[in-house]
Amino acid sequence: xxxxxxxxxxxxxxxxxxxxxxxxxxxxxxxxxxxxxxxxxxxxxxxxxxxxxxxxxxxxxxxxxxxxxxxxxxxxxxxxxxxxxxxxxxxxxxxxxxxxxxxxxxxxxxxxxxxxxxxxxxxxxxxxxxxxxxxxxxxxxxxxxxxxxxxxxxxxxxxxxxxxxxxxxxxxxxxxxxxxxxxxxxxxxxxxxxxxxxxxxxxxxxxxxxxxxxxxxxxxxxxxxxxxxxxxxxxxxxxxxxxxxxxxxxxxxxxxxxxxxxxxxxxxxxxxxxxxxxxxxxxxxxxxxxxxxxxxxxxxxxxxxxxxxxxxxxxxxxxxxxxxxxxxxxxxxxxxxxxxxxxxxxxxxxxxxxxxxxxxxxxxxxxxxxxxxxxxxxxxxxxxxxxxxxxxxxxxxxxxxxxxxxxxxxxxxxxxxxxxxxxxxxxxxxxxxxxxxxxxxxxxxxxxxxxxxxxxxxxxxxxxxxxxxxxxxxxxxxxxxxxxxxxxxxxxxxxxxxxxxxxxxxxxxxxxxxxxxxxxxxxxxx
Amino acid sequence: xxxxxxxxxxxxxxxxxxxxxxxxxxxxxxxxxxxxxxxxxxxxxxxxxxxxxxxxxxxxxxxxxxxxxxxxxxxxxxxxxxxxxxxxxxxxxxxxxxxxxxxxxxxxxxxxxxxxxxxxxxxxxxxxxxxxxxxxxxxxxxxxxxxxxxxxxxxxxxxxxxxxxxxxxxxxxxxxxxxxxxxxxxxxxxxxxxxxxxxxxxxxxxxxxxxxxxxxxxxxxxxxxxxxxxxxxxxxxxxxxxxxxxxxxxxxxxxxxxxxxxxxxxxxxxxxxxxxxxxxxxxxxxxxxxxxxxxxxxxxxxxxxxxxxxxxxxxxxxxxxxxxxxxxxxxxxxxxxxxxxxxxxxxxxxxxxxxxxxxxxxxxxxxxxxxxxxxxxxxxxxxxxxxxxxxxxxxxxxxxxxxxxxxxxxx
Ligand SMILES: Cc1cc2nc3c(=O)[nH]c(=O)nc-3n(C[C@H](O)[C@H](O)[C@H](O)COP(=O)(O)OP(=O)(O)OC[C@H]3O[C@@H](n4cnc5c(N)ncnc54)[C@H](O)[C@@H]3O)c2cc1C
Ligand code: SF4
Ligand code: SF4
Ligand code: SF4
Numbered sequence: 001x002x003x004x005x006x007x008x009x010x011x012x013x014x015x016x017x018x019x020x021x022x023x024x025x026x027x028x029x030x031x032x033x034x035x036x037x038x039x040x041x042x043x044x045x046x047x048x049x050x051x052x053x054x055x056x057x058x059x060x061x062x063x064x065x066x067x068x069x070x071x072x073x074x075x076x077x078x079x080x081x082x083x084x085x086x087x088x089x090x091x092x093x094x095x096x097x098x099x100x101x102x103x104x105x106x107x108x109x110x111x112x113x114x115x116x117x118x119x120x121x122x123x124x125x126x127x128x129x130x131x132x133x134x135x136x137x138x139x140x141x142x143x144x145x146x147x148x149x150x151x152x153x154x155x156x157x158x159x160x161x162x163x164x165x166x167x168x169x170x171x172x173x174x175x176x177x178x179x180x181x182x183x184x185x186x187x188x189x190x191x192x193x194x195x196x197x198x199x200x201x202x203x204x205x206x207x208x209x210x211x212x213x214x215x216x217x218x219x220x221x222x223x224x225x226x227x228x229x230x231x232x233x234x235x236x237x238x239x240x241x242x243x244x245x246x247x248x249x250x251x252x253x254x255x256x257x258x259x260x261x262x263x264x265x266x267x268x269x270x271x272x273x274x275x276x277x278x279x280x281x282x283x284x285x286x287x288x289x290x291x292x293x294x295x296x297x298x299x300x301x302x303x304x305x306x307x308x309x310x311x312x313x314x315x316x317x318x319x320x321x322x323x324x325x326x327x328x329x330x331x332x333x334x335x336x337x338x339x340x341x342x343x344x345x346x347x348x349x350x351x352x353x354x355x356x357x358x359x360x361x362x363x364x365x366x367x368x369x370x371x372x373x374x375x376x377x378x379x380x381x382x383x384x385x386x387x388x389x390x391x392x393x394x395x396x397x398x399x400x401x402x403x404x405x406x407x408x409x410x411x412x413x414x415x416x417x418x419x420x421x422x423x424x425x426x427x428x429x430x431x432x433x434x435x436x437x438x439x440x441x442x443x444x445x446x447x448x449x450x451x452x453x454x455x456x457x458x459x460x461x462x463x464x465x466x467x468x469x470x471x472x473x474x475x476x477x478x479x480x481x482x483x484x485x486x487x488x489x490x491x492x493x494x495x496x497x498x499x500x501x502x503x504x505x506x507x508x509x510x511x512x513x514x515x516x517x518x519x520x521x522x523x524x525x526x
Numbered sequence: 527x528x529x530x531x532x533x534x535x536x537x538x539x540x541x542x543x544x545x546x547x548x549x550x551x552x553x554x555x556x557x558x559x560x561x562x563x564x565x566x567x568x569x570x571x572x573x574x575x576x577x578x579x580x581x582x583x584x585x586x587x588x589x590x591x592x593x594x595x596x597x598x599x600x601x602x603x604x605x606x607x608x609x610x611x612x613x614x615x616x617x618x619x620x621x622x623x624x625x626x627x628x629x630x631x632x633x634x635x636x637x638x639x640x641x642x643x644x645x646x647x648x649x650x651x652x653x654x655x656x657x658x659x660x661x662x663x664x665x666x667x668x669x670x671x672x673x674x675x676x677x678x679x680x681x682x683x684x685x686x687x688x689x690x691x692x693x694x695x696x697x698x699x700x701x702x703x704x705x706x707x708x709x710x711x712x713x714x715x716x717x718x719x720x721x722x723x724x725x726x727x728x729x730x731x732x733x734x735x736x737x738x739x740x741x742x743x744x745x746x747x748x749x750x751x752x753x754x755x756x757x758x759x760x761x762x763x764x765x766x767x768x769x770x771x772x773x774x775x776x777x778x779x780x781x782x783x784x785x786x787x788x789x790x791x792x793x794x795x796x797x798x799x800x801x802x803x804x805x806x807x808x809x810x811x812x813x814x815x816x817x818x819x820x821x822x823x824x825x826x827x828x829x830x831x832x833x834x835x836x837x838x839x840x841x842x843x844x845x846x847x848x849x850x851x852x853x854x855x856x857x858x859x860x861x862x863x864x865x866x867x868x869x870x871x872x873x874x875x876x877x878x879x880x881x882x883x884x885x886x887x888x889x890x891x892x893x894x895x896x897x898x899x900x901x902x903x904x905x906x907x908x909x910x911x912x913x914x915x916x917x918x919x920x921x922x923x924x925x926x927x928x929x930x931x932x933x934x935x936x937x
Contacts, residue, residue, distance in 0.1 A: 235543050236576045260576040302543035399577040400585035407562035414547065414573055447576075449547045498604070499546045 002195045004164065006032045008367060009183055009199035011171045011213055014044035015151055015353050017205035019360030019379070021163055022154035026382055027364060027375040031163035032197050033155065034186050036170030038437050040151040043207050044353060045440060046309030047147065048231055048265045049258040050242060051075055051083060052354045053140035055090055055115060056249050058107030059100070064330055064352075065111035071355050072141060074380050078357075081387040082150040084395065086257055088142025088242035089123055090115075091134040093293050096247040101136045104246055108140070115140050127239045129295045142242040144258040146393070147353065148440045153384040160385070167437075169195065174202070174217040181217055181336075181345035201367045203346050208274035208312040210349035219340055221318035224349055226274040227311035230283050231265035232491060235302035235448050237395075238262050238295050245294070252290025259395065259443065260416065261304060264291040274310045279490040302495040304448060305487040314350040331359045335366045343370060412461065413454035415447020423461055433468060435459070435480040450484045452503030456511060474516040481507060538611050538789065544604040545572035551598040551608055556869035557591060560888035564591035567598035570615070571608035584619040591882070592616065593873035593889075594742045595839035613741070613790045620744030628666040632875045633739035633748075639677070639708030646679030669883035673872065673918035675709040675910070682711035686730040689718065695727035699763045701756075701783070701806070703776035704735050705910035713910075716932040717775050717809060723935055724816065724823055733759050737791075738782040742874045746791055753787045754796060761798040764805045772802060775809045775926055777908040778840035778874065785843070808841070809928055810908065814849035817856070826934035828859035833930065834902040836865040836893060836916065838909040839873070850908060850927035857934045863900045867893035870907075872915035887919065894919040906930060 008024045010017045013035030021033040035041070054068035076083055092101050108115035116139045123137040124130055155165045168189040175182040175198065183199040206213045207224075214222035237257045245253035251267045264287050271278075284306060291298035314332040318339065331351025336342040348363040361377045368375055383390065398417040402409065409419040426441050435458055438444050444458060445451030455477060463473035488500055507513045551567040552558065558566035570589045578584075589612055598608040620629075631638070659670040668674075682702055698721060706714040718728045737752035764770045774780040783806045788794045807815075816822040837848045854862045870890045871877050877886030897905055897920045905924040907913050913924035 236539070237579070240579050240581070297540075301540065394582055395579050396577050396582050396585045399574055403586050403588060406565055406588055411569075414569070415576075417573075417577075448543075448545060448572075453547050495543050495546075495604075498544075502546045502548065 002193070003198065004032055004195060005198045006030045006164070007200050008032070009197050009202045010034070011184065011202065011204050012042070012206035012209070013039040013151065013155070013165070013167060014042045014205065014207050015040065015147060015356035016044075016207065016348055016351070016359050017203070018151040018154040018158075019356045020203050020205055020348070020363050021158045021165070022384075023357075023360040023364045023377060023379050024367070025158035025161040025163050026378050027368070029375075031158055032166065032199065033158065033163060034166045034169040034171060034197075036168070036189065038167045038434075038440060039155055039165070040148050040440065042209070043309045043312065044147050044151065046307055047353050048254065049144045049147075049256045049263055050254065050354070051143040051145050052352065053088055053115075053142045054111060054113040055088070055104070055108055055138070055140045055142075056244060056254075058111050058113055059103050060249060061330070062107065062111045065107065065113055067358060068352070068354050069111065069113045069141075071358055072143065074357060075145065075354070076143060076392070077390065078379065078381070078383050079145065079150055079153070079387050080383070080390045080392050082146045082153065082384070082393065083143045084258070084393045085143050086240060086242050088140045088244060089127070089130075090138040090140060090244045090246040091120075091123070091130070091294070092136040092246045093131055094133050094135075095293055096245055098135065100247050101138075104138065108138070113140060127241055127243070129238050129297070130243065131294055131296055136246065138246065140244075142244070144242070144256055145353070146259070149386075150384065152441065153386050157385045166195075171213060171216065176218065179341055180343050184217075199344070201344050201346065201370055203348065203363055203367065205348050205363070207349060208310045210312060210314075210347055214347055217342075217345055219336055219342060219345070219347075221316065222334065222347060222349075223315045223317045224274075225313045225315055226271050226276070227313050228269045228271045228276060228278070228308050229266035229311060230279055230287060230306060230308045231263050232284065232287050232291075232306045233261040233263045233304045234291075234298075235304045235495070236260060236262070238298070238301060243294050252287050255291065255294050260447065264288075264294075264298075266309075268311065271310065276310070277308045277486070279306055279308060281490065284490050300494070302448070303491040303493075304496065305450065306490050307487050312349045312351075331355060333359070333362050333366060335370070337370055346370070412457045413442070413444045413447065415449060415454075416443040416445075418442045418444050418454070420461065423458060424465055427462060427465055433462065433466060433472060433476050435462065435476050436483055439480070445480065445484065449499055449503060450488055451480060452499065452506060455480050456506070471517045474513070478513060478516075481513065538607045538614060539575055541605060541607040542572035542575050542611065545602075545606045546604055548603065551602050551606075554597050554601040554868065556595060556597060556871070556889040557593050557885060561591065561885045563885070564588055567592070567608045567612070571598065571611045572606050574615070575611050578615065578618075584615065584622050586615070587619065589615045590619060590744075591885070593869075593871075593876040593882075593886075595869050595873045596843045597839050597868055600842055600845070607789070610790050613744070617744040617746045625743075625745055626667060628668055628879070629743045629745065631666070632668060632878055633743045633745060634735070635704035635708065635739060636735045639681075639704055643677055643679060643681055643708055646677035650676045663880050667880040668878055669880040671918075672878035672883055673914040674878065675705070675914050678709055678711050680711055682707045682714040683730065683732070685711055685715060686718070689715075691729075692722055692727055695722070695725050697767070697770050698726045698728055699760065699770060699772045700728050700730050701733060701760060701772050701774040701776075701780070702730065703774060703779040705776050710910060713775055713926050713928070716926075716928055716937070717773075719937045720813070720928060720932055720935065721773070723937060724813075724821070729763060731759055731763050736779040736782045737787065738778055739875050741782070741786065741790060742876070749787075750791050750793065753782065753791065754793070754799065756783075757796065757798040757802045760802050765801060770805070771812070772806045773809050773812050774806065775908075775928065776910060777808050777838060777844070778911070780806050780808045781840050781843050808844055808846070808849070808908070810849040810853055811844065811846050813928075813931070814852055817853070823935070824856060826857045826931070827936050829857050829930060829934050830859045831904065832861045832863070832900070832902040834863050834865055834897050834900040834905045834922075835927065836867065836870065836897075836905060836907045836912070838907055838912040839869050841908040850906065854906065854927055854930055857930055860930060860934070863902060865893055865896045865900070867896055869893070870912045870915045870919070872911045874911055877915055886915070890915060890919045897922055
């Protein structure tokens with residue numbers, strides 16, 4: 001068994017865990033970051049895409065609103081390249097309580113969320129598809145964020161400072177020395193090989209799985225109730241501004257334009273299992289109805305894909321007074337030294353993607369406290385690698401770049417404009433045979449055809465480049481197709497149904513993928 | 527869409543949802559098949575559109591190389607309005623980059639016509655005079671070899687005014703367009719004579735350009751003004767009688783009135799234009815319809831000749847098949863061979879532009895060689911700019927299909 005020794009072991013490579021690793025590396029600690037899957041394959045990679053302005057919480061949860069607006073401003077500075085400055089509207093539709101608008105306005109004022117009421121006619125000029133029956137509109141500084149880009153930027157930044165980043169390595173057991181956690185044993189999903197990581201402090205940043213990971217460490221009562229939410233991505237941007245319903249936060253009340261699509265969401269269903277990705281027909285239906293309220297004609301527009309994510313809602317079963325047990329959407333930092341008398345272990349869970357940096361800062365402050373070392377946090381000012389120019393992402397960037405090499409650069413994924421060069425580069429860099437890993441990096445196969453026209457090409461490139469056997473390449477292809485299929489079948493109607501039929505003819509009819517030699521091959525390893 | 531307020535450009539954009547990436551349009555686009563400068567309809571249309579945000583600057587010059595021929599929209603089995611999406615993108619690009627003087631001039635056939643007609647010999651000499659054309663290419667970007675038409679030196683409307691119309695007959699309104707007005711007035715005379723032969727009383731309202739050249743060069747605001755002026759001029763002539771129709775021989779211009787102006791220029795709600803659009807017919811479309819009803823005179827005399835017929839892209843954009851072919855087939859002894867080529871390359875003013883001339887000639891090469899191989903001396907084609915290009919590319923004379931009908935009627 002390989003052994004590693006480090007200052008800080010971070011379990012969970014979502015936005016929070018990657019944020020902790022980045023924060024720790026900037027403070028000069030040696031870091032090991034592990035995730036059971038790929039980085040940001042958990043909730044972070046399955047969220048709605050929004051950097052909240054705080055408006056959503058202005059009435060219900062003023063503290064959350066204050067945190068959001070503060071972090072929103074910081075993220076725009078430090079993660080500029082990952083963020084698109086779409087701006088947001090809160091709109092009062094005929095289905096919303098008209099009295100809420102004034103409370104909303106007051107709430108924003110009280111919490112410092114920038115908010116300007118504008119003429120609905122102006123909002124309709126800016127967003128012509130918006131429901132013309134909206135009665136009031138407020139402009140807020142919403143933004144969207146590419147989470148994969150953000151998480152990998154932090155991981156690379158940490159790596160540049162010596163951190164070791166190990167995706168596909170799950171924590172399977174903890175090292176305990178009496179009342180001290182001294183690290184964990186992690187197992188490589190691809191190799192099956194185990195690594196013994198000795199750490200001065202271990203951070204549990206495993207989101208909705210944090211209760212299970214704490215259990216492994218022998219810590220009791222960390223209960224995380226997973227709240228499942230669905231989102232539907234539409235084929236193109238029906239709006240270019242984030243549109244929120246001006247009402248108490250509820251289901252299906254935000255439409256977020258992000259990259260080439262716009263996403264309607266979301267729901268909140270309690271589930272026992274953080275890996276539960278059920279999509280119910282009734283939920284899809286409800287979501288499309290909600291879309292229709294914001295953008296009339298929504299149901300005629302093409303739905304691309306549906307997916308779910310699980311919120312980590314923290315409930316402290318150990319809180320002494322059971323009546324005040326609160327299930328909170330705010331984040332929870334558990335210093336197990338204070339809480340359980342176990343040193344060398346900290347859990348951070350709950351919260352929002354918008355506040356991941358703050359969560360990481362507070363976590364590392366607790367780590368420093370436990371280590372008795374004072375090292376200040378610098379993540380508020382240090383730009384992430386790639387964001388040094390402080391320029392926000394623009395949707396047209398890929399188009400513009402392609403324009404420069406119009407005939408030179410061969411397009412593999414046409415919808416998302418991924419060139420052959422970029423693809424080969426990513427495969428080499430990640431040293432992966434999993435096309436889904438590449439998808440998260442490049443958006444390969446995320447366009448209208450959902451891989452129909454690019455995945456067989458990408459498989460060929462993978463095969464040629466890595467010296468993969470035909471069986472392995474076929475397995476990679478099948479794995480990808482199955483993953484995509486999960487998100488397509490619940491919304492099979494209209495244009496996407498036609499697309500699915502055509503894709504099916506290509507893969508089943510022409511290529512016969514179901515009968516390729518890999519059919520019985522080891523897919524889990526892909 | 528349930529919303530009546532959704533602007534047309536959003537509806538065009540919305541059509542990208544139907545794209546299943548089948549690539550059929552790419553195989554049909556005449557331009558991307560001959561040049562790497564244009565990435566093709568699927569790319570420039572439904573794909574690139576997903577990256578376009580109204581308040582972000584335009585980032586592609588390549589969409590300017592789409593000629594707007596409309597073949598892609600016609601061939602797309604899913605009904606994606608590809609050419610129309612491209613036209614919108616081109617417009618945005620033009621507005622942002624500034625419109626070259628050249629595009630302002632060559633898209634104004636009325637100005638050109640008014641200026642050139644009185645001094646036709648001089649103007650034609652200038653247009654045919656190589657050193658001046660070279661100068662024009664250098665200063666304006668109009669290719670020295672581009673098929674510039676010759677001014678006729680007289681205007682069709684002049685003839686129409688002095689022409690004694692029959693006292694009786696079914697009223698019909700004639701939209702002749704600028705090509706007939708300034709360059710080929712004889713075509714207009716033939717249209718009138720054929721219609722009169724078939725019992726119509728032809729009215730020729732005072733009229734101007736339809737705005738198509740402006741629109742296809744991305745000058746939308748000007749195009750809107752021009753086409754609405756034309757709609758205002760034509761509408762009163764048909765408004766009071768539901769049976770009166772408008773007929774035109776400039777097939778790209780009738781298409782503009784029927785569909786393109788409303789779709790591309792977002793003029794869906796203009797009542798005059800809607801009325802004009804509803805009543806407008808292409809001349810061959812009308813004559814064939816008459817024939818189908820048994821109302822077309824068929825006293826055709828034999829014409830012992832061979833003619834090659836090319837259906838221009840804009841004619842095909844009417845989605846009415848190829849009525850000219852069926853009409854030509856009515857003429858005894860006339861041997862007609864249908865050309866099987868996509869496009870002649872000119873696409874209005876596209877092939878005149880210096881940077882696009884070679885592309886246009888490469889697009890037309892297939893048609894040109896088919897014409898040469900056909901052994902026909904004359905080419906029939908419904909669009910005037912295409913005729914000029916075909917003659918330029920083949921040295922064969924080219925006429926509107928109605929020329930043959932006119933001859934066969936012995937008019
Ligand atoms: C439907 C939905 C929509 C949302 N929309 C928004 C939004 O628009 N804006 C916003 O700000 N917030 C949003 N959120 C909240 C936000 O997504 C989450 O709060 C945030 O992503 C949590 O990040 P995390 O890093 O803490 O957890 P995760 O991203 O889940 O990371 C935890 C990681 O731990 C890993 N892990 C688990 N067990 C182990 C183990 N044994 N060993 C190693 N690794 C392990 C998992 O693989 C996972 O990658 C949304 C949440 C949901 C559910
Ligand atoms: S309009 Fe013509 S040139 Fe333009 S993309 Fe379509 S087929 Fe090609
Ligand atoms: S022909 Fe139509 S459906 Fe096919 S790729 Fe072109 S636009 Fe898409
Ligand atoms: S488009 Fe038609 S009306 Fe307009 S300029 Fe040409 S011939 Fe004239």
